[in-house]
Structures are given as structure tokens and as C-alpha cells.
Amino acid sequence: MNLDFDAADDAFRDEVRAFFATDVPDRWKTKVRAGLRLEPDDLAQYQRRLNDCGWGAPTWPKEYGGTGWTPTQQYIFWSEAARADAPAQFHQGLELIGPIIFTYGTPEQKAQYLPRILNLQDWWCQGYSEPGAGSDLAALRTRADRDGDHYVLNGQKMWTSYAHVADHVFVLARTSQEERRQQGISLILIDMKTPGLRVQKIPTMDEKYHTNELFLDDVRVPVGNLIGEEGKGWAYGKVLLDRERMVSASTAIFLTQTVRGIREAATRRRIGTTPLIETPGFAAKLAQYEIEVIALQTMVLRLMDDASRGADSGPRGSMVKLRWSQLTQAGTALWVEALGPEAAHFAALGDASLADDMPYALQGALYSRVTSIYGGSSEIQHNIIARRALGL
Amino acid sequence: MNLDFDAADDAFRDEVRAFFATDVPDRWKTKVRAGLRLEPDDLAQYQRRLNDCGWGAPTWPKEYGGTGWTPTQQYIFWSEAARADAPAQFHQGLELIGPIIFTYGTPEQKAQYLPRILNLQDWWCQGYSEPGAGSDLAALRTRADRDGDHYVLNGQKMWTSYAHVADHVFVLARTSQEERRQQGISLILIDMKTPGLRVQKIPTMDEKYHTNELFLDDVRVPVGNLIGEEGKGWAYGKVLLDRERMVSASTAIFLTQTVRGIREAATRRRIGTTPLIETPGFAAKLAQYEIEVIALQTMVLRLMDDASRGADSGPRGSMVKLRWSQLTQAGTALWVEALGPEAAHFAALGDASLADDMPYALQGALYSRVTSIYGGSSEIQHNIIARRALGL
Amino acid sequence: MDFVYSDEQQMLRDSVVRYGAEKWAASDRLKILAAGPDAAKRRWAEMAELGWLMLPIAEADGGLGGGPVEVMAVMEGIGRHLITVPFTTCCVLVPALIAGSDAGGELLERIGLGETLAAAGFLEADSGYDLHRVATRAENGADGWRVSGAKVHVEDGADADWFLVSVRTAGGTDERDGIGLFLIPREGEGVTVEPFRAIDGHRHARLKLDRVAAVPIGDAERALPGMEAAVDRAIAAQLAEAVGSMEAASDATLDYIRTRQQFGVAIGSFQALQHRMVDMVVAGEEARSMAYHATLNLNRDASERARAVSAGKVRVSESGIYVGQQAVQLHGGVGISEELIVSHHLRRQMMLNLAFGPIEHHRSRFALTPA
């Protein structure tokens, strides 16, 4: 048992650190520290730069253009990205549909889609949830009816994040009615330019445009856009949900950024002549937060170690998702506390200047509330752990 | 709306305060502050002294020897008792079986039992829970079979607090088998000297002897010891459970004692030259605790006000029980924290002296764990509020 | 001892709740806020007509002389329907600050009629939430008092016509003596107002003052005790607002979990959600108790008042944020949508916590104020 890297990993870390030393624009930093996504253009630019180095897909095998990195290398890469205030890569193509395509897709689908995911020529979004099917995904009602060489899709999707900038969407739709609600569901890829698709913004409390309703009205899609077998979509979809939890795990590595954001704000602000960070009350809160982040990071390290050995991590992926959302919420709340009265200045009504980290800290705090709802709510994670790990 | 007492209440307060100014031995104080019961002899002595003033039963009507006090007077009495580090009166006779007897008992039962409760000539204990019937009381299996002018009881009771010093026990027992488990249960009074009764101590983690198992082996009890109607015991029992929650409410008034205990310990202990109580971290924790105590006390005041007006308090009795047990636990834990390393010195193995509040603070912290279990556990209180108040 | 509104107070509360339900329904509210200050002014005029704006103003100052309980009754309704108006600052705080002063008389009358807005600016860059840390200075020269300095945050100050600011007239930056209260017109020379919008729709300001001609209100060196008392009144008012808001958020959540179906049943049948809902309701009851405690101690002596108000602020803020967060959580995805009212309650609770000092400030004030 040890925490040390071997010489090769040390060398790799130096290489990654050198890359990030020059490639992260200052204007990104506060935003990513607050757990907020950069604008799509910035994310695309970042993804292309990584891909140019051959680092476009840290978790993919080499044959599909991935890095083939070991879990330790992945961990090093993400740690260094976090250290440099680089963003997390946008995950919906890279971590969700990409792996499904290279696992279950046809050679044609692989050739068509994977390279364009790697350089973010194609932006993908996910059409899973529906108004009546959130945590209970098996209740979905969107239908895909076969009509010759096409599926004709009708229905409505909710919480389709970034549909407004996406080129493609992958949807779960019902291709037949079966007794078990989980059966008869298929996974289908759709070009967002297909007639009959309509995107409608869902304004959210963080005042950042990130999610949508997606209406499907006689959307005709070639049958070649089916992934894997018809009716087996539920299984693929569940793989995605599990993978989505693992995305949280890697995102958890980025919480050190939030610690830095809080620290900066609390160093800047003074009560009388004492920096806030030196007041015992705030110092204790920040210490507590840092300690919990360390605990979570160590849990993630253990997951990585399991992955290295091909060992089963049991329910610890769900645990990391749970704790990550709690710490995202706690961290941004502490940051807002550090801002003091200026946290009320969310938007200048004229051209007055805002504090360096406004509105991102507060926007991050608001956005953070959804992290315990999406990707399987905290309540659902509890159910999963109780059932799968504890046999309750 | 106001918090003021009228002139009569002010005068009453002065009278009560004068009483308590002289009548509380020093050796009681630390123990009651930690939420621990005094020894039975001390409680009996205290009860008799109160009864001599006509204050034996603050919640009983005058006709049965009670004070007939208004809720405001009751509140004043308990507040002043708390202020003087006087104990709460022992409740099992006074608050549990006493009111049942004066409400449902025969004239003979009233004459026989009530005066002896008032001066604690009779110590009562409660035989409700059984090994298989804790929170689910309706599962009780102790039987009382009619045999001429007697009931013959067989079964086993658990958690019979103070059975080892009690003169009488009131038990719930099954007098007939009915379809609904709540039916066919009767409430029966038993003299502890009756043959066939056996008391066995349950050693508990606080190392204080307070509870027992009670074995009933062909215990013959005159039918005259039945309370109310045969088979209606469940209803009377539920009245008791509700009343037990109200006992928590009045006990909550005594939490100011715990605040004083913590404050004293933290004033005594120094880190370097600074009293613990002046360190910002501890000061903030104590403030938080005091604030939560104030909130609970105000909730209790509102219950009292409801009672004055004969208004329904809805589920707020359960809420007070919930919060009181949480604060009893939090307060004693904070007190232990204030003791520092000496908290490990629970019992001297020789004749060395212990800190003034050892072992009571720690014993109180251990004992406090049961407050969220007995009288309807916190989980049961949640169920009750969800069902009764929220209709869930 | 009595915790019941009088019939009159109950009618007042009910009428504000009714007004809120009619004029500030969730969807209308978003429209009013989007339409900007002019739309808000029309609503403000309605409230003036109903007599509510002059309610907290002393009779001697031309108001109705409503006390803390009347203010509480109004604020419950304001909170319940998230009526986004500067009532606390303009009608509670400012009148408490200038009650009985010569200079303020006319202003109070116009406030009561809804004709003008005033706000109070106390906080400075390094002051934390401590009212006695004042670096803004005033000099009394040949041309009268001139005030220079900056206030980093003026609650509800974006659209105010008048500002009451704390100014150091003597002593060092953190002494309790030597602080005066000055009235400054928005249009005064040397006044710069930088307006901001908060996440709850309230509109605040930063204030920069450069040799601004100003009128002192009361004793120019002994304003602090009065400021503290007035701010405590404002806080108590907001505690009632928070209680109204959290009860509305709980009610909406209870409705939702009773009706929303998942896995073939109402989600309110899941025990984990039931218990959470209970914790929300308990928090609401505790908050209501603390709002009463703070409000009913407002007229006691300074340290009793300060402890009661700070205790109330701590516990109500904790409860309010908890209830707001859980209301969103139990709604799931739709909880974060702008369209549903529930996240607006959370946003208001977050900002109410900040206004006049958050939990940490008041916990420490409680600890440092002798019982």
C-alpha cells in the first residue's frame, strides 16, 4: 500500500503539468472553480487543443483515438487539469454516447461519429428524461415506430442539456410495448437538424442557459441510426447511467479548484483589518471543507486503484456521486459566505464592476442544487446502495 | 401577542423562586444539569416537600390534590425549578398512571392510589414494552386470563424503568384474542409484591441502574385492579403515550440547566491562559446550542399557550419530543467536549478526585442516546407527524 | 403571555396574503420583475393605497403607528407570496431610524404615501456586518456637513430617492461613539449610485460619496444605538417574511409529493421523503417560534433585544435555507426551473440570510452580547 507514483508516472505528470502551464486562459478560472461549465465555444476549443496532443479521450482505448491511459494516468491528468484551473471536458459525447458507440455500434457508426466526438465537431446531447419519467426512467413514453427504413419518433424529452447547441441527440424511445416496462426500449441517434425536432429552453434558477425540453413530432430517422439491437436500449441506457456516476468521480477531482476559489475570496475580504480567512470561525469551516474534499479524493483514488486491478468497486461509485454533490453544494455555499454583502450583487444594472468571482460563485451555488438531482438523485443513489450493496 | 406575565403570575413567580432559593441541595445540581435522574430517595424527598406546599401535582386538577395551575403557572413553576437546578418530578406515577386513574378509575381506585402518588409513598412503574413489542406496541403478547375474581398474568415486559424500586406496576396485557391486534388489550394495576413477579436488571451503557426486564409467571391480580373497561386498554395506553410526549415538553424547559453545566465546565477549563469559553470556536458552538434551546423553549411556550386556550397543538408535541431528544444529546456532547481529556476519567479506580461534573456529564451523554428511542422513537415520531399532520 | 394575533392583526395578515395571491401569483411575479422598476412602482402604489406603507410609521410622524406584531403580520404575507418590494428597508428600517426627527418628518409622510423611496446604507468594504465599523467621514465646514466615503451595499438601494448613511464624525474607524446618521438625496452632487440586481429580484446599490452635502439626523456622534435598534426591527420583519416564504415552500412541496407519481405511486408514499417533509415542517415551526421570540423582544432593553433578534436570525436562516433546499430537492428536476415558484423561495431565503448579516455574524453577536 502506498501513494507514490512510479518514475514513468512522475514523468507523465511533468509533461501534463507543462501543458497546462500555458494553455488555460485566465478568464476561465473563476468559472470552472465554481463548478460551472464554460461556454460551448470555449469547451470546443479546449477539446480540440487536447485532441491535437492526442489527449482528446483520456478514458478511451487507443484503437478509437483514445489515450489508452491507465487509471493512474487518468487521475494524474485530471489532478493536473484541476491544479491549473482547466475545465472538465464536456462529457456527453466523450463519456456517454462515445463509449456506447465504440462498444455496441456498427463499424459505420464508429467511423462516422467517433472522430467527430474527439475533436468536438459534433456536440452530443442526451434525450432520456421525460416529463413523467425522471428518476423512474422506465416510465418513458416517447415512441419510435418503424416505417420502412425509418423510425418515426413522437414524444417529449425533458432536461436535454445543451440541446440548443447540439448537433446530435441520442434518445431512448419505445419501439414496442412489452409487459415489463424496461423492455421494448431502443437507443437511437438523431441529427438535430432532422425536421420535427423542436428545442425549447427551460429557464433555470441559476440564470445560465443549459437545459431544454425537446419535442419530437414525427421525426423520421434512418433505421441505421439504431444502436445495437432493437429493444435492448434499457441495458445500454443503464450502462450510461453507471458511467454518468463515474463521470462524477472524475469531476470530484476538480473540487480542489473550489477550495482555491473560496480561499481567494476569503483572503481578499477583510473584517476590520483581519482577512476573513484568518478569523477562527471561517478558517475552521474552510478546513472542514478541505478535509472532506481530501476524503472524497481518496475515495476516488481507491476507485481508480480498483479500476487498475479490474476489481469491482461495489457501490462506491454511487457513494462518490452522493458525496460529490454534497461537497459541490457545501463549497459554493462557503464561497458565497466568503463574498459577504457583495454576494447580493448578482448582476450590475449599469456598468458598475462586480467582485472578481461574481456572479460565478453564486451561480455555482445555485447550479449545484441540481447535482443532487441529476444522474440519479441522491435519494435514488441511496436506494441503489441499499439494494445492491446491502441487500435491503 | 406578547411575552409578558400579568401581575398575578409575576407574584406567583416570586413565590416559586423564593421556594427554590432554599430547597435545592448542592449535590443535586450537576446531576440534574446533565439530564440524569436523581436517586429514588432524593426524588421521593423532593416530591414530599413539594406536596407539603400543595405543589405535588402541577398538572392535576385541584379535586384530586393537584394545584389546578394554569399552563402559564406550570411553565413558571418549571422554569423556576430549572433555574434553581431542581430536578424534574418523577413522572411515572404523576404524569402517566395518575391521570389515567383520575380519568378512568373507580372511586375506590382514586381513593386508594392518588394520595400515595402525590407524596410518593407509592412508586409506580410502567409495563408496556415487550421483547417483541417496542415501537410496535400492538404486538404485545403478555396475557391476562380471567380466573374467577382474578386475572392471571403471564408474559415478559422489557424496559420497565425503576421496577427495582417500584411498589406498583401498570401493565398492558391481552385479555382476549381479537382480529385487530389493538383490541382485547387491558390496563391492569399490579402490586410489585405479588407472587410470580420477577425483576431482572438490564445493565445499560450509561452504567446507571434504571431499567429492567419484568417476568410475569402466573401473577394473580384481583379483577378490581382493572382500569376502565376490559379490552379498552389500548386507548388508555395511547393516551399515556401522548402524555409521555407532553412530559418531554415540560422536560425541555429544563435544558437551560444543561446550558449552565456546559458554561461552567468551559469557564473552568483553560487552553493556555484562555478560558475555553472565550475561544471563538467553543463560544460559537455554545451560542448555537443556546439558540436552539431558546427555539425549543419558545415552541414549548406556544404549546402552553395552546393549552391555555384549549386549542389543538396538532403534531407540535411530537416535534418537541424530537427536538428535545436531539438537544439533550447535543448538549451533553458539548459538555463532554468542554471537559477535555478528563472526560476519559469516568470512574476513579482509587480514591482520586474527579472533575466536578464527572461522571455526570458523560453519563448524561450516554443516557441521552435513549431519549431518541423511548417514548416513541424519533423515527416513529416522524411517521406520526407525516401521517397525522401531513396526511402522507 | 399570548401567541395569537388579535382579530385586527389577523385581518391585516389575511389581507396581505390575499393581495399576494391576487397580484403576485408566480407567473405574474416574473412579469413584474422582468418589467423593471416602473411596473414595481405600480404595485407599490397599490400597497400605499391599502395603507400598509404608513402602517409601521409612528403616529407622530404621520403614520398608523403599527407595532412589531403588525409588521410581522404584513411580512408573513409578503414572504408567502414573495412580494418583491422594499417594504422592510423603506417602511420599517428608515422610519425606525428617523422617527421623531425634524429633518425626517416630511420624508416619512411621503414614504407612507408611496411617493418616495428611501434606503439605509451602513456597510463598507472592510466592515463585515458590524454597524460600528464606519470609515465614511463627514466634516462640518462653512458650507455645512459634507460626507465622503463609500458604502459597499445598500439593501434595496437601487431605486431609492433618499439614502440614510452612517458617517464617522469623530473617533477611530471601529469606535462605537462618533457615528452620525445623515440624509442624502440621490440627486445630490457628488453622489454615485451603482445599482445591482440580486437573485431574488431585489435591487440593491453601491454608493460612492464625494463631499456630498448632507443633513444629520439626531445626534451626529451618538447614532449607533438607534441604528442597532432599527436594524433589529428590520431583521425581525424579515424573519416573519422568511417564515411566510418557508411555509409556502413547504405547502407547495407537500402538494407536489402527494400528487407526483413515480414507480406507479405518489412519491409522498416513500418513507424517506415523508421524513424529510416532516423535517421541513419542524424547521418551519421552529422558525415561526423564533420569529415570535425576536419580535416580542424588540421593545426590551438593548442586550435582551440583540440576543433575541440574533438568535432568531440564526435559527430562521438555518431553517429557511434548509426548507428552500429541500423543497427544490423533493421537486426533483422541475424544482430548479424558473417557472415553478419553489426555487424562488430558496433564492429569497439565501438572500434573506445575507441581509443585515448572515448566520455567522449573528451567532457571534449572540455569543458576545451578555445575557
Place this chain on the structure above:
Amino acid sequence: MDFVYSDEQQMLRDSVVRYGAEKWAASDRLKILAAGPDAAKRRWAEMAELGWLMLPIAEADGGLGGGPVEVMAVMEGIGRHLITVPFTTCCVLVPALIAGSDAGGELLERIGLGETLAAAGFLEADSGYDLHRVATRAENGADGWRVSGAKVHVEDGADADWFLVSVRTAGGTDERDGIGLFLIPREGEGVTVEPFRAIDGHRHARLKLDRVAAVPIGDAERALPGMEAAVDRAIAAQLAEAVGSMEAASDATLDYIRTRQQFGVAIGSFQALQHRMVDMVVAGEEARSMAYHATLNLNRDASERARAVSAGKVRVSESGIYVGQQAVQLHGGVGISEELIVSHHLRRQMMLNLAFGPIEHHRSRFALTPA
């Protein structure tokens, strides 16, 4: 990077767990503790025979030279079965303090053989848990070193034959320099040992020293850094003990809620209890992670070590107390009975939190130690 015990370490852990299951089963444990120190000594001798007592002692000092991970493997088993012995203090802390010293050589050998017990006394009346606050003084006179003062708490000190105490030989009461470590025999003239029992069965002492002849270990003015490092080792060992204990408590609780029937079903079918059980297990996983983090950083530089150990202590204590409390709560009434093991786990967790400084002390140490 690797989080897996080697085969040897795993065997070590398993053998301690097995030993615990055989010799320290819940009912036997109560008997051993009730029988007093002599019964405990027989158990101690068994552990010596198994070679565990000399495991953490350096090879140069006649031990087996086990490292932090080997100690962790042993401590997990000790925690799992609440083996109530002074292993951490006598076999981890003391050997770390006197490793390589001339004066300590023989003592270490006898400790390894289970022939003698030693304990370390650092805490004084006003020292808090700060090791540098030392008022006990030593004078080096004609008759050698003489130590006078009092130690308010010596962990596991009640039955110790030797005491290692921190003594000020120079400088003021809270300076980091000028502290020495002295070895004192229990039977020495001027030594008063006041023994106490804790709620977890551990036996501690208060120590009064009146001109006691003593031998300095190492540099009589520069002992502090070594003391801090040794205490960090002891803490890391106890973190593993806490993890073993909390996993045992969780396992017992899971078994209980799966089988205990109420309202006609197993109480483990209630969602609120399921979720609580999950939170317990998550806390256990977090604690295990933090025990690794602290242990695997023990050999890094002083500030990295201190931060890792203090971080571990904070989070493991929080988790341990939570798990202990909830284990009792989910057991209901029987949870508080002496007979069931579950409340003993809670008691040990409460005391583990106190040993070598509770949460608050270590949170503050973490905050004040530069990263």
C-alpha cells in the same frame, strides 16, 4: 499508487480478526474487563506470543520493524473486536518515541515480549491537546535530573510500569524549544499515579511528579518534533482501529435490521432505515479512505504528515461517532444494553475521538499547518 494489503499484511489482519473473534467475543470481553488487569495481562501475553507486540518496534531495537501499514492491519482487527489493550500507546507510541535511544533499548525489548507496560504522558491542566504547552519542569542538579509537575491524563497509563513524560528544560510554558522527554519508573520516589477507568474499559492515569529522578531520552531540549511524529503514528493506528470498529458496528446493525420484525415486517424494509444504513456505510468508506490517507502520509515531511493525520482524525472521528450513534439508534432499546456489543462500539468511538485530541483540536491544527 496502490491501496491493497500485501498477502502478508492481509494474513496479519486476518489473524488478528480471528484472534479477536475467538478470544474477545462480546460476552467474554465483558468478563475480561470485569476481571481487571490480571485477566487482561493473560490476553496481553497471548498477543506477545503471537509476535504482535514487537511488530511495530524497529529491528534495531529488537522488534520486527513493521511499518505503518502493518500497524494498520493489526489495528483493524483490534477495532473490529474491541480488543481492549494498550497496544497503541505501549507498542506504537512509546517505541516511536524512544526508537534508537540508548536508554530505551532494554525497555523496548521487554515491551515486545509483553513483560512490561509503558505509557506516555504529555497533557497538562491548561495545555489543551497542544504538545508544546509543557509546564512540568526538570532540573539537572548534583543528583542528576529531577522532574516535578503533573500530567492530567496519561492514555492507558493506569497499569503502566514506565512513563515517558514531556518536561520543560528551558524556555517559557508554550515555546516549542526547550522540551525534553524523560523516562520515569512507576515505582520511582515522588511518583503518584491516580488510575481511572474510561467508558470503553481503557484504564488511564493522572500523574503527579515531585522531584522524581528521571532519565532523559535524546536531546533534552529538542524532543517536540519527535513527540509530534510519534503521536501522529499513534493517531493513525487508532484511525484504523476506529474503522474496524465502525465496520463491525455497521455489520451488526445491518444484520439486526434485516432480521428484527416490527409491524409484521423486517425493519430493514423501511426506507428511512435503509437510507440511514447507507449513510453509515458511506461514512465507513470515507473513514477507511481517510485512515489510508493518514497512514500512507506518515513518512512524508512534518507538515504534510500533520495535515494528513489531522484531516484523518477529523473525518474518522466524525464518521465513527455518527456510525456508533446510529448503530445504537437503529437497534432501538436493546442498543443501549450492556449485553449487546453495539453500544460498546459507540463508547470506544467517543473515547477514540478524545484520545490525542478531538475533532476541534485537529481541525484547527489542520487549518494552521501550511500545505
